[in-house]
Amino acid sequence: MATDIASEMYGMRERAPRNRTLIVCKDEENSLMNQTMTLTTLSTPHQIEDKLIHQDLFDCIDYLPDQFVDLAIIDPPYNLTKQFAASKFAKTSSESYEIWLETWVSKFKRCLKETASLYVCCDWQSSKSVQTVLDRHFIIRSRITWEREKGRGANANWKNCSEDIWFCTVSNHYFFDVEAVKLKRKVIAPYRHSSGEPKDWEETTQGNYRLTHPSNLWTDISIPFWSMPENTDHPTQKPEKLIAKLILASSRPRDFVFDPFFGSGTTCVVAKKLDRKFSGVEQESAYCQMAVKRLNRAASDRTIQGYLDGYFWERNSLADQKQATVTKPKTETVAGLFDE
Ligand SMILES: C[S@@+](CC[C@H](N)C(=O)[O-])C[C@H]1O[C@@H](n2cnc3c(N)ncnc32)[C@H](O)[C@@H]1O
Numbered sequence: 001m002a003t004d005i006a007s008e009m010y011g012m013r014e015r016a017p018r019n020r021t022l023i024v025c026k027d028e029e030n031s032l033m034n035q036t037m038t039l040t041t042l043s044t045p046h047q048i049e050d051k052l053i054h055q056d057l058f059d060c061i062d063y064l065p066d067q068f069v070d071l072a073i074i075d076p077p078y079n080l081t082k083q084f085a086a087s088k089f090a091k092t093s094s095e096s097y098e099i100w101l102e103t104w105v106s107k108f109k110r111c112l113k114e115t116a117s118l119y120v121c122c123d124w125q126s127s128k129s130v131q132t133v134l135d136r137h138f139i140i141r142s143r144i145t146w147e148r149e150k151g152r153g154a155n156a157n158w159k160n161c162s163e164d165i166w167f168c169t170v171s172n173h174y175f176f177d178v179e180a181v182k183l184k185r186k187v188i189a190p191y192r193h194s195s196g197e198p199k200d201w202e203e204t205t206q207g208n209y210r211l212t213h214p215s216n217l218w219t220d221i222s223i224p225f226w227s228m229p230e231n232t233d234h235p236t237q238k239p240e241k242l243i244a245k246l247i248l249a250s251s252r253p254r255d256f257v258f259d260p261f262f263g264s265g266t267t268c269v270v271a272k273k274l275d276r277k278f279s280g281v282e283q284e285s286a287y288c289q290m291a292v293k294r295l296n297r298a299a300s301d302r303t304i305q306g307y308l309d310g311y312f313w314e315r316n317s318l319a320d321q322k323q324a325t326v327t328k329p330k331t332e333t334v335a336g337l338f339d340e
Helices: 005-010 026-033 057-063 094-111 124-137 240-250 266-273 285-298
Strands: 051-054 069-074 082-084 087-089 112-122 139-147 162-169 173-176 183-186 202-204 207-212 256-259 277-282 311-313 336-339
Touching: 026 285, 051 285, 057 094, 069 094, 069 240, 094 112, 094 124, 112 124, 112 173, 112 240, 124 139, 124 162, 173 240, 240 266, 240 311, 256 266, 266 277, 266 285, 277 285
Parallel strands: 051 277, 069 112, 069 256, 183 311, 256 277
Antiparallel strands: 082 087, 112 162, 139 162, 173 336, 183 207, 202 207
């Protein structure tokens, strides 16, 4: 009988019938690993395009191409003690964590195009170090706060259930498509013009909706749950909907999206679903296998939960999630390169 990696790693026996967590079986491991690569010499963008690099970032960072990244989505280990498959990231002082960040940020910088954007995820404790390092190298444009919902309750403190995502650009010349990330909200007070026409909202057979500008406070994205097909056993997996917002706002189709700590592969999977080029690095083979399997699935299933017909829908307002498919971005976009 095939054993899945999670059963071995986490000692699980059986999963509930409705549990849709991705499983990698023992007999798939080799063929999944064969679909990854390692770098031993300087690479070209074409060589790593749509491929996953299985390596310690510090061993391959000098072999990544120059100036190939349009958008970097970076979700490094936070300054917490955390087991990532066979490796443990150990909490350290803020000063040491800052040095660790500086070591790879300063090297990774040469891989970014002059027009590139980057997003760096962190929690409140590591946010200060992340901000300090990013400020040294880039133009910081915003800090998104994501209400992560799930968090451990504390008896003598506030439950920690938010994360930060720092948004930076290399220069003042960068791409941002606000139209692609507008939120479709149900209208609570449907005002009308005297002519009877809806004022700033749309009347549809499925209900009344308004398109709103996205803010830097994100409260409508849940972490992946065991009942969601995107779920894996990675301990800190990001939701596809969250990554889709970043990719749609800050890249165009066929742009190159890169993730130097891809984990279960969320950035690469969403990039593929949204027709971007992608690559990334992960040192743990168990996570590489999850990522490759997700990428293979994405070839035939481009669904992103909460994103339908080119819009992000407020939670529970999507009439028929079962029909959810990714469609082409809207054509009337006013996105563009910004020069400040
Ligand atoms: C916060 S997780 C990323 C999760 C990912 N965003 C996802 O959605 O699954 C950070 C990842 O970095 C990996 N990692 C840590 N140090 C690394 C290194 N030096 N080189 C490559 N990967 C590393 C860990 O194994 C872990 O999977």
